[in-house]
Amino acid sequence: MSRPEAIIHRDGELLAAATAARLVTAIVDTQAARGAASVVLTGGRTGTAVLEQLRAAPARDAVDWSRVDFYWGDERFLPSGHPDRNETQARVALLDHVAVDPDRVYAMAAPDGEFGDDPEAAAAAYAELLAARATDDTYPAPVFDVCLLGVGEEGHTASVFPDSPAVHETGRSVVAVRDCPKPPPIRVSLTLPAIRNSAQVWLMTTGEAKAEAVAAALGGASEVALPAAGARGRRRTLWLLDRTAGSGVPAHS
Ligand code: 6PG
Numbered sequence: 001m002s003r004p005e006a007i008i009h010r011d012g013e014l015l016a017a018a019t020a021a022r023l024v025t026a027i028v029d030t031q032a033a034r035g036a037a038s039v040v041l042t043g044g045r046t047g048t049a050v051l052e053q054l055r056a057a058p059a060r061d062a063v064d065w066s067r068v069d070f071y072w073g074d075e076r077f078l079p080s081g082h083p084d085r086n087e088t089q090a091r092v093a094l095l096d097h098v099a100v101d102p103d104r105v106y107a108m109a110a111p112d113g114e115f116g117d118d119p120e121a122a123a124a125a126y127a128e129l130l131a132a133r134a135t136d137d138t139y140p141a142p143v144f145d146v147c148l149l150g151v152g153e154e155g156h157t158a159s160v161f162p163d164s165p166a167v168h169e170t171g172r173s174v175v176a177v178r179d180c181p182k183p184p185p186i187r188v189s190l191t192l193p194a195i196r197n198s199a200q201v202w203l204m205t206t207g208e209a210k211a212e213a214v215a216a217a218l219g220g221a222s223e224v225a226l227p228a229a230g231a232r233g234r235r236r237t238l239w240l241l242d243r244t245a246g247s248g249v250p251a252h253s
Helices: 012-034 044-056 058-062 086-093 119-132 192-196 208-219
Strands: 005-009 037-041 068-072 074-076 146-150 174-177 187-190 200-205 236-242
Touching: 005 012, 012 037, 012 044, 012 058, 012 146, 012 200, 012 236, 044 058, 044 086, 044 146, 044 200, 068 086, 074 086, 119 174, 119 187, 200 208, 208 236
Parallel strands: 005 236, 037 068, 037 146, 146 200, 200 236
Antiparallel strands: 074 187, 174 187
């Protein structure tokens, strides 16, 4: 398994700008090599700040946005268009400002959507969508070129919270999670095996407390969900950190 690499930035704003630049390069290189690229988006202030930096970057025009497949690592199970939905925040921050192909933006279902107020049905539908777009027969989901993840104060990522059943899920690629400590309580999330199925996983954490927790995890026998080596060559996990005392990332509504 590849060891995670940790990159520490001066502060949260630089982390967001540098990660946006890194993402442009990753997408452009992947499109040059394979014609299209897939990116898993994350919610949270850090993930949204990266998309805002990407929108503002002149280099964004180097990307053919119509050939990017957008997925989500998790979604807050809120009505379509709700300002707290990760999809809404990604559209406001970037997707509504670049020429994406709407048929290649794969949002997770909302309670007012076709599966109704049933997060398990929404999770199962997303798992089916991922399986239909599987890269090969090794796992029922695409090998995501870049999977962006935030990390919560207590260590959650996507909507996989410590000591929750989702941590130990090995069969399904997407699950519904309830009673989440971070509101809203009901969410839909990729599982760790689905995250591991990425070519690159970029975990972005801001603030000294999380950076210390990550340093401890990296120093010890890290439980970090590392992408296993796979058919597509070397998998990579990047921890993108900043150690500023505050979060450094502008607060988001
Ligand atoms: C969500 C995110 C969640 C987030 C972390 C970090 O829906 O809230 O998916 O996993 O990335 O909680 O959030 P911050 O970047 O705001 O610290």
